[in-house]
Amino acid sequence: MTALSTPALSNLQINADRLWSTILETAQFGGTPKGGVKRLTLSEEDRQVRDWFRAACEAAGCTVSVDALGNMFALRPGRDASKAPLGIGSHLDTQPTGGKFDGILGTLAALEVVRALNDAGIETDTPLCVVNWTNEEGSRFAPAMMGSAGHVADLPLAEILARTDAEGVSVGEALDAIGYRGEVPLGTQKFSGFLELHIEQGPILEAENLTIGVVEHGQGIIWYNGRVTGFESHAGSTPMHLRKDALATLSEIVLAVEKLAVDLGPNAVGTVADITIARQSRNVIPGEITFATEFRTPDAGILEALDKGLQAAVARIADKRKVSVQLDTIWRKEPTHFDPKVTGAVAAAAQKLGLSHRPMVSGAGHDSFHLATIVPTGMIFVPCKDGVSHNELESATKDDCAAGANVLLHAVLALAGDAAKA
Amino acid sequence: MTALSTPALSNLQINADRLWSTILETAQFGGTPKGGVKRLTLSEEDRQVRDWFRAACEAAGCTVSVDALGNMFALRPGRDASKAPLGIGSHLDTQPTGGKFDGILGTLAALEVVRALNDAGIETDTPLCVVNWTNEEGSRFAPAMMGSAGHVADLPLAEILARTDAEGVSVGEALDAIGYRGEVPLGTQKFSGFLELHIEQGPILEAENLTIGVVEHGQGIIWYNGRVTGFESHAGSTPMHLRKDALATLSEIVLAVEKLAVDLGPNAVGTVADITIARQSRNVIPGEITFATEFRTPDAGILEALDKGLQAAVARIADKRKVSVQLDTIWRKEPTHFDPKVTGAVAAAAQKLGLSHRPMVSGAGHDSFHLATIVPTGMIFVPCKDGVSHNELESATKDDCAAGANVLLHAVLALAGDAAKA
Numbered sequence: 020m021t022a023l024s025t026p027a028l029s030n031l032q033i034n035a036d037r038l039w040s041t042i043l044e045t046a047q048f049g050g051t052p053k054g055g056v057k058r059l060t061l062s063e064e065d066r067q068v069r070d071w072f073r074a075a076c077e078a079a080g081c082t083v084s085v086d087a088l089g090n091m092f093a094l095r096p097g098r099d100a101s102k103a104p105l106g107i108g109s110h111l112d113t114q115p116t117g118g119k120f121d122g123i124l125g126t127l128a129a130l131e132v133v134r135a136l137n138d139a140g141i142e143t144d145t146p147l148c149v150v151n152w153t154n155e156e157g158s159r160f161a162p163a164m165m166g167s168a169g170h171v172a173d174l175p176l177a178e179i180l181a182r183t184d185a186e187g188v189s190v191g192e193a194l195d196a197i198g199y200r201g202e203v204p205l206g207t208q209k210f211s212g213f214l215e216l217h218i219e220q221g222p223i224l225e226a227e228n229l230t231i232g233v234v235e236h237g238q239g240i241i242w243y244n245g246r247v248t249g250f251e252s253h254a255g256s257t258p259m260h261l262r263k264d265a266l267a268t269l270s271e272i273v274l275a276v277e278k279l280a281v282d283l284g285p286n287a288v289g290t291v292a293d294i295t296i297a298r299q300s301r302n303v304i305p306g307e308i309t310f311a312t313e314f315r316t317p318d319a320g321i322l323e324a325l326d327k328g329l330q331a332a333v334a335r336i337a338d339k340r341k342v343s344v345q346l347d348t349i350w351r352k353e354p355t356h357f358d359p360k361v362t363g364a365v366a367a368a369a370q371k372l373g374l375s376h377r378p379m380v381s382g383a384g385h386d387s388f389h390l391a392t393i394v395p396t397g398m399i400f401v402p403c404k405d406g407v408s409h410n411e412l413e414s415a416t417k418d419d420c421a422a423g424a425n426v427l428l429h430a431v432l433a434l435a436g437d438a439a440k441a
Numbered sequence: 442m443t444a445l446s447t448p449a450l451s452n453l454q455i456n457a458d459r460l461w462s463t464i465l466e467t468a469q470f471g472g473t474p475k476g477g478v479k480r481l482t483l484s485e486e487d488r489q490v491r492d493w494f495r496a497a498c499e500a501a502g503c504t505v506s507v508d509a510l511g512n513m514f515a516l517r518p519g520r521d522a523s524k525a526p527l528g529i530g531s532h533l534d535t536q537p538t539g540g541k542f543d544g545i546l547g548t549l550a551a552l553e554v555v556r557a558l559n560d561a562g563i564e565t566d567t568p569l570c571v572v573n574w575t576n577e578e579g580s581r582f583a584p585a586m587m588g589s590a591g592h593v594a595d596l597p598l599a600e601i602l603a604r605t606d607a608e609g610v611s612v613g614e615a616l617d618a619i620g621y622r623g624e625v626p627l628g629t630q631k632f633s634g635f636l637e638l639h640i641e642q643g644p645i646l647e648a649e650n651l652t653i654g655v656v657e658h659g660q661g662i663i664w665y666n667g668r669v670t671g672f673e674s675h676a677g678s679t680p681m682h683l684r685k686d687a688l689a690t691l692s693e694i695v696l697a698v699e700k701l702a703v704d705l706g707p708n709a710v711g712t713v714a715d716i717t718i719a720r721q722s723r724n725v726i727p728g729e730i731t732f733a734t735e736f737r738t739p740d741a742g743i744l745e746a747l748d749k750g751l752q753a754a755v756a757r758i759a760d761k762r763k764v765s766v767q768l769d770t771i772w773r774k775e776p777t778h779f780d781p782k783v784t785g786a787v788a789a790a791a792q793k794l795g796l797s798h799r800p801m802v803s804g805a806g807h808d809s810f811h812l813a814t815i816v817p818t819g820m821i822f823v824p825c826k827d828g829v830s831h832n833e834l835e836s837a838t839k840d841d842c843a844a845g846a847n848v849l850l851h852a853v854l855a856l857a858g859d860a861a862k863a
Binding site: 161304383 | 536537538578579580583585641642643644660662664673674675676677678679680681682683686688689691692693695696699702703706707709710711712713714715716718720721722723724725726727728733735737803804805806828829830831832
């Protein structure tokens with residue numbers, strides 16, 4: 020990081036007003052009345068923000084390419100064209116009732132880093148590549164982090180393209196519908212490393228009044244799809260002991276998931292969501308229910324214990340109630356450990372900029388988890404209000420967003436090298 | 442019942458083939474591939490069966506009138522026009538995935554009684570009135586037994602007409618849409634008594650290998666609408682102890698309802714159904730859920746204990762989890778005790794016909810519960826396969842349906858009096 024001794028560079032800052040205005044500008048694509056964003060992956064709103072992003076990157080002098088899953092790569096040349104670029108970015112899709120910062124901050128801050136380097140006339144030694152990953156959220160198509168999963172070959176392309184949403188539309192059809200099934204073969208865009216700025220999506224930084232989280236680990240994740248099959252019958256005339264109530268069965272599963280996560284905590288969480296009850300009527304005992312459930316923990320041993328514990332609990336509950344419960348593991352990701360060189364550069368940048376910081380574990384899943392399996396990777400967190408995300412109330416301050424972008428800038432300068440343009 | 446000593450009358454039987462064929466014929470209106478019936482009240486399918494029913498009653502010599510809630514009354518004159526008619530019938534609407542017998546048997550058997558009396562040239566002393574009550578099921582519009590509730594002034598007409606379905610269509614709009622908002626003011630059709638044949642919708646008669654249930658009591662019912670308001674947040678980054686999980690909260694309520702019914706049993710049932718989770722996504726902790734719950738028991742004291750128990754459990758759960766739970770009682774019906782004169786006539790008819798029988802409590806709610814508040818009322822049960830109803834698998838045998846209709850016929854002859862036509 021010798022170059023950082025150069026006074027001009029060590030004082031370099033991104034343009035906080037410009038970063039903030041791009042966040043507000045893009046929030047209009049799928050903006051909700053409550054101030055959130057509904058921009059499901061590969062939707063019309065996603066197409067709008069992708070078109071905006073492509074134009075903005077090209078205006079900043081980047082060459083934009085799109086791969087077979089719609090992942091977008093905006094290349095900024097470096098002095099040494101033989102080097103694989105340093106990837107920086109995140110995602111632009113959101114939850115059904117998401118906010119203006121989750122993923123968006125990291126993608127637009129990466130664009131802002133390029134703009135700031137342009138303004139300062141700085142050319143890095145290693146090329147840079149601003150990335151927008153497809154379907155990080157996973158709420159329209161499962162699993163989450165789909166684009167980066169495909170990039171690192173964690174899932175085969177054909178299988179990903181065949182995944183369907185609730186309306187039966189496949190990923191392939193959705194890509195074609197918005198014109199973002201690209202020419203570039205999956206995985207051909209190489210990186211020398213990857214760095215992602217993101218809101219924490221948790222309460223820790225705010226609670227400890229810190230500005231920067233240096234993310235050293237990422238949680239392991241297991242996603243399950245479940246189905247309870249009991250028997251529908253009359254709510255008034257079916258004695259309690261003769262019931263096969265699918266909702267009462269699910270209720271025991273929900274509380275078992277909660278208890279497992281608490282008992283194996285504090286570094287574990289478990290959630291049941293996305294319930295569908297077939298043929299509902301208020302005086303019919305629920306007979307069939309589908310549900311989604313998941314566990315997350317940074318400890319591989321605890322992840323295994325949670326999985327075994329759930330399988331055992333479900334078997335016990337199904338046997339006791341004489342109902343059938345099917346539980347399919349649709350995705351499993353072991354815990355992630357980020358690269359010390361990259362996390363070191365993040366910590367050093369925060370230190371140099373005089374920003375308070377601490378090492379952290381990422382609670383949420385991120386595309387960087389996948390990138391970490393192929394190249395040195397790291398992440399930067401900034402606080403979000405009340406730790407809330409995946410919610411229209413999601414909020415982060417202009418100052419914290421700028422601080423995170425400045426840490427990203429200086430970590431990039433440290434990792435990609437730099438020199439004044441000729 | 443002196444007239445029953447007449448040999449011709451004591452041997453009188455309904456036409457079992459004709460009754461069975463009308464059941465199969467009307468099952469086509471809303472018939473499902475699995476052999477059930479989907480005929481939600483005031484739907485197009487309901488209009489079709491109503492038109493069929495009106496024509497069949499008129500062909501049987503009855504005069505059909507319709508009241509302001511679409512309740513249909515088919516009057517068969519008696520010798521003494523000064524007497525209020527004896528009401529016989531049930532309902533023709535079904536659950537979303539209902540069967541061919543629930544309500545339908547009682548309505549078509551009443552029609553068959555009139556046809557059998559016509560064939561035998563018998564005129565009763567008291568006029569007869571075959572009735573089809575509107576919205577007994579309550580699955581499109583709450584509460585159940587809406588038409589008979591209006592008839593006995595248990596609910597005001599204006600309030601009933603304003604009730605809306607899931608699509609926001611009001612009862613009044615639905616009545617107009619199928620042309621069944623009638624001329625007759627609500628409640629003006631008088632009765633001297635009421636008698637309803639119905640499948641048991643429970644397992645008791647079948648288990649004891651009996652043919653006829655003489656229904657002496659009906660369960661009290663409380664219906665609640667509930668809403669859990671927690672807080673949506675990220676499933677991966679929200680620590681367990683900071684969650685306000687609406688689904689985990691609901692799960693405790695579901696199990697509390699189940700436990701209350703079991704603990705205060707065996708003559709009590711409790712059910713939670715009809716769940717709606719707002720803004721679902723598999724990696725968002727559920728923040729808001731609406732649900733329906735109910736209790737039923739023939740014991741007024743137990744009904745009160747169930748209600749108090751639920752209120753206390755909900756308060757405790759909401760307080761423990763720091764979430765808001767709203768619980769509104771939308772309907773409460775105290776236990777029903779049928780008229781000994783009517784139940785006696787039913788038991789005597791079964792005895793005379795050599796049919797095995799026992800006194801019973803009705804688990805399900807029926808329009809007769811409302812009629813019992815204004816006139817001497819009774820019910821006849823016949824077995825249904827495995828006690829199943831509110832399910833496409835609902836089934837009853839031709840012989841049991843005929844047996845029930847014959848008990849209805851002879852109870853009618855006993856209660857309405859009879860004489861050979863001049």
